[in-house]
Amino acid sequence: MGVVTRRKILAGGAAAAAAVSVVGAEQAARHWGRPGATQIATGHAAAARPAQGRAQLRPARMIGDGSTSDTGPQPLQPTPERLAPGERPPQFVVFSWDGAGEDESKLFSHFRRVAQETKATMTFFLSGIYMLPRSQRTLYAPPGKPLGASAIGYLDDDHVKATIRQTSAAWLEGHEIGTHFNGHFCDSQGVGTWSPQQWRSEIDQAVNFVHSWKTNTGFSDLEALPFDYSKELIGGRTPCLLGQDRLLPTARELGWRYDASSPGGLQIWPTKRHGLWDFPLQSIPLVGTKYNVLSMDYNIMYNQIGPNPDKGNPARRGFQTKQAADSYMAGFRRAFSTNRAPFFIGNHLETWNGGIYMTAVEAALRQIAEYPDVRLISFRQMADWLDAQDPAVIAKLRTLDPGVAPHDWREYTTPASAHETASRYSASAA
Numbered sequence: 001m002g003v004v005t006r007r008k009i010l011a012g013g014a015a016a017a018a019a020v021s022v023v024g025a026e027q028a029a030r031h032w033g034r035p036g037a038t039q040i041a042t043g044h045a046a047a048a049r050p051a052q053g054r055a056q057l058r059p060a061r062m063i064g065d066g067s068t069s070d071t072g073p074q075p076l077q078p079t080p081e082r083l084a085p086g087e088r089p090p091q092f093v094v095f096s097w098d099g100a101g102e103d104e105s106k107l108f109s110h111f112r113r114v115a116q117e118t119k120a121t122m123t124f125f126l127s128g129i130y131m132l133p134r135s136q137r138t139l140y141a142p143p144g145k146p147l148g149a150s151a152i153g154y155l156d157d158d159h160v161k162a163t164i165r166q167t168s169a170a171w172l173e174g175h176e177i178g179t180h181f182n183g184h185f186c187d188s189q190g191v192g193t194w195s196p197q198q199w200r201s202e203i204d205q206a207v208n209f210v211h212s213w214k215t216n217t218g219f220s221d222l223e224a225l226p227f228d229y230s231k232e233l234i235g236g237r238t239p240c241l242l243g244q245d246r247l248l249p250t251a252r253e254l255g256w257r258y259d260a261s262s263p264g265g266l267q268i269w270p271t272k273r274h275g276l277w278d279f280p281l282q283s284i285p286l287v288g289t290k291y292n293v294l295s296m297d298y299n300i301m302y303n304q305i306g307p308n309p310d311k312g313n314p315a316r317r318g319f320q321t322k323q324a325a326d327s328y329m330a331g332f333r334r335a336f337s338t339n340r341a342p343f344f345i346g347n348h349l350e351t352w353n354g355g356i357y358m359t360a361v362e363a364a365l366r367q368i369a370e371y372p373d374v375r376l377i378s379f380r381q382m383a384d385w386l387d388a389q390d391p392a393v394i395a396k397l398r399t400l401d402p403g404v405a406p407h408d409w410r411e412y413t414t415p416a417s418a419h420e421t422a423s424r425y426s427a428s429a430a
Contacts (some may be wrong), residue, residue, distance in 0.1 A: 082389055099126075123235075129182045137150070143198035164225070181202050191239050211230070241262070342382060
């Protein structure tokens with residue numbers, strides 16, 4: 001067994017929305033302050049939510065056919081601060097969800113509740129066709145495929161409606177809505193072969209399905225989404241972690257700030273590719289073996305039972321659940337106790353192998369939330385924090401290998417020291 005990077009997702013889908021955004025003084029006060037700083041968000045998760053009753057409501061400005069609206073800046077976003085000289089970085093952890101949708105399993109709504117209980121903010125990568133009814137599937141023109149083709153299928157109408165509600169509620173709670181694109185094609189003529197122009201078509205369609213769900217569905221009993229997706233969308237994850245190299249030029253033209261499609265990386269501090277932050281899934285220990293695995297549910301499943309999610313042995317699910325949760329925790333503890341590199345965990349809202357991977361990731365999330373100095377954030381918030389730092393400090397932090405703790409954090413987060421090191425490296429390279 002080894003690290004697996006190819007994966008698939010199935011369909012997802014259900015409940016809750018509003019046409020107004022929560023704004024006000026408390027929103028601006030929520031930030032990643034240093035210990036002892038005056039702040040609203042305190043404790044183990046800086047994404048703590050202010051009391052909704054004290055917030056103000058801002059009327060929406062409708063967009064297009066009324067599927068979306070502009071309600072102002074997203075509520076409940078922390079304000080990033082630069083590390084103080086010599087300060088140890090917080091331990092950032094990002095939980096993200098590919099192909100976010102709500103079906104009868106109600107996993108989207110479930111993990112929104114879990115996020116509230118753990119004071120976490122997450123990234124939900126929405127598949128655009130989850131806003132498109134099956135009856136209207138020929139509106140989707142996938143690059144190099146027949147009209148309406150999709151490797152993941154389409155949601156039933158009631159699940160489309162539920163996904164719209166969940167997406168609204170998630171954004172109002174401070175979660176990021178990214179993209180998992182549309183048809184999830186992982187074959188030899190799929191996303192791994194698409195040109196930058198084909199990626200542009202796929203992205204434009206994903207945004208359009210969000211912006212025109214009222215026209216496409218005919219639903220008249222739902223409020224507009226409380227955001228302009230064309231402005232909110234700043235990153236995504238490609239199907240099967242394929243096609244990043246050709247996607248990035250298009251993503252940069254669109255003003256995206258990060259991409260989470262890299263097929264595996266080490267637990268080190270991020271860098272940029274083509275001007276975007278590169279947030280890869282990471283190689284972590286598969287507990288109980290001599291192997292590593294990507295920090296994603298599908299890859300752990302592949303190593304446990306293979307690619308078929310229905311082929312698991314029920315008698316082994318208890319062991320496999322614990323192994324998955326322990327592997328996430330092993331990756332987390334390695335970063336937390338050493339180089340403090342951000343830890344990225346990818347998931348699908350799926351009931352593979354009896355649903356054990358949902359149980360495992362929730363167990364890991366709840367354990368991680370109890371650690372001090374942990375920040376459970378979205379990829380957008382991760383990019384905000386990184387952009388607020390001295391680039392030389394991030395470059396110096398990046399020299400810390402996985403599992404390597406600095407002798408003295410002052411050598412890594414004091415700007416003068418970091419700049420001196422960067423200059424020395426540049427001189428030796430020349």
